[in-house]
Amino acid sequence: MEIDSSTLDHKAAYKLMIGSIIPRPIAWVSTLSTSGVANLAPISFFTSVGSTPPRVSLSIQSKSDRVTAKDTLSNIKATGEFVVNMATLPQIAALNNSAREFEPDEDEFEMVDLDKEASTMVSPPRVKGAPIAFECRVFQVFGSPDGLAGVVWGDVVNFHVRDDIYVNGRIDFGALAPVGRLAAEYTVVDNAFIPPLDNSVMKERTSRRMQRLDRHGEDYSPIDTDAWSSSGSVMGPWSSITTTDD
Template identity: 45%
Template sequence: MHLNPSTLSESELYKLMSGAVSPRPIAWVSTVSKKGLFNLAPFSFFTVASSKPPMLCISIGSGEGDRNGIPKDTLTNIRDTYEFVVNFVPYNLIQEMEKSSKNYDPCIDEFIVAGVNKLKSTIVNPPGVKESPIQFECKLENIIPLGKDHLVIGKVVHICVQNESYQNGKLDLIKLQPVGRLAGNYTHIQNIFTL
């Protein structure tokens, strides 16, 4: 089967690409607005952009649908403050992460909605998720408009990792059980193998 992207609807393209590019890790991003309002939201268009200097990148959608074209709070907050935290999502926090994924009014604190606690960051202003085993504190490096989306690139300026998850310079991924996105579904690491 050969498909011409120009003949597919946006929905068809999204479903095909998000299903084929999987599993995708999830960045659980915490930010603070100019007014000091807290925001927490997950993004699965996420990966490492560079290891030296350390950078992470997140693609943030345009805010269509029930947002009526208003940019997502995460993007607005990063544009305004130049800071954010990427929190690791383990399997035991999947329900909390899902609760924070809905479209809420900017005055709603998703930390409270999700039932998670704030962890004071070391360098940046936005707090991390205390229950998450890893927090990457980031300073904005660049925002690149790509079609209707925005590629946000952040330089990692501090990392907080739970002691029991990080031994001899390596993460225990079986213990951490990272969650990934499979189109509209989720998965988590249960088996690791080498070739």
């Protein structure tokens, strides 16, 4: 199938992008408003820009109404600081709930029942229990013409790494259960390999569909429901899954 991108509206193009660019790492971004209200939101258009200096990139869309900037972008522009917390399986319900469109005066940490941890070199707090966090200061913001979306480059000025996963200067990622984003769903990274693989392993892994860990059938997609928005925000019923920082 050939799809001319000029024929697509925002929603159709977004579906193709998020279903094709997988898995995506999730930046669980904490910020503060100028009045001191904490904000927390997952951003899956996230990557590293470089290591000297250590720099990350966030691509932030507008809210679902397409006329309002997300609090994350507004706070970053106003204060020049943010924290990227690592998304892992133990906190996945809270992470998903933090994707809801709360009011600017609502503290997302309180709304999703998460404790804060003070940062060292920036004002926004960290997520208590997150195994890794990057304290960041803005290097540059590339704004959209309407000012509702943008790409943020931030320099990592301080790293927080849980002691038990810092091994000889590297991260023991095998102990983390990191979570990534697919289209409108999540995936947990629970295997690793170095090529080449045995043919039997290749055949077994590529001849079956991805396993679902939830109650839904293999052909289910949140994109087909009212819970999904092309803003990346969660719109459906509140998650009943118990969150934990353990």
